[in-house]
């Protein structure tokens with residue numbers, strides 16, 4: 636059993652255009668990171684997760700593998716898993732394999748191809764498990780149908796995707812997830828932790844240039860889907876650690892005066908000006924618990940890897 640619910644292509648294009656127009660009209664210019672993930676962006680992100688410098692994926696995966704039995708014990712049997720923003724099926728498969736009699740699997744993912752592929756891959760690895768891929772925006776859960784009647788769901792929000800949101804938005808998102816998941820829900824949340832600046836910056840500015848390509852792909856996509864006319868040679872990838880805000884920032888820096896046009900609106904870039912394309916907030920374990928509490932959750936357990944680089948937190952009511 637494996638169904639997918641598509642988000643209309645026209646609707647998606649219009650939302651992309653509107654977000655870029657809004658973001659490029661602001662000062663400083665900033666665009667939402669969710670638009671990185673077209674098919675090519677998802678592919679590049681997959682490549683990022685295998686880079687030597689990008690520690691989060693392998694650290695979280697190893698942690699999940701190690702604490703699987705503890706998670707299963709804390710979570711209980713017969714839980715239906717709802718994953719938010721699944722890039723690949725690997726972590727879901729580890730979680731589902733650890734759980735006691737998992738009842739089902741749903742992923743909510745903005746890239747329709749990835750939603751379909753992840754649900755199909757999970758269905759293949761767990762024959763008989765009801766699975767569903769929903770092509771949708773998990774930052775707009777009120778527009779998503781809540782799966783009928785199921786209770787005691789386990790939300791799964793790995794990868795430190797929560798780090799893409801400013802802390803007040805992150806708290807709201809966690810609270811929306813709590814509502815979406817319903818009565819008796821729990822949430823397994825993966826969060827990247829604060830560490831030395833050199834390690835953090837290398838993870839977002841790898842030697843092979845994959846993260847640079849990922850960042851620039853936003854402009855490639857805008858050119859293809861919106862005819863924006865960005866000069867790709869006029870922008871350079873940049874990643875910096877903002878210690879005060881506890882976040883890695885990715886920017887696209889204009890190297891020369893340049894312009895682009897979206898839906899008839901023209902945007903000028905002065906030399907040196909940047910588009911802030913992503914924030915990736917890093918937390919302390921105490922910060923994770925405080926964030927969870929602002930989202931209306933209680934931290935039942937929090938695990939980290941031996942180096943203290945990444946945390947998985949099990950949240951409950």
Ligand code: AVJ
Nearest residue numbers: 683794795796799839846915
């Ligand atoms: C998928 C949002 C967790 O912030 O580390 C990777 C995205 N950006 N390299 C992250 C990303 C640049 C990633 N998240």
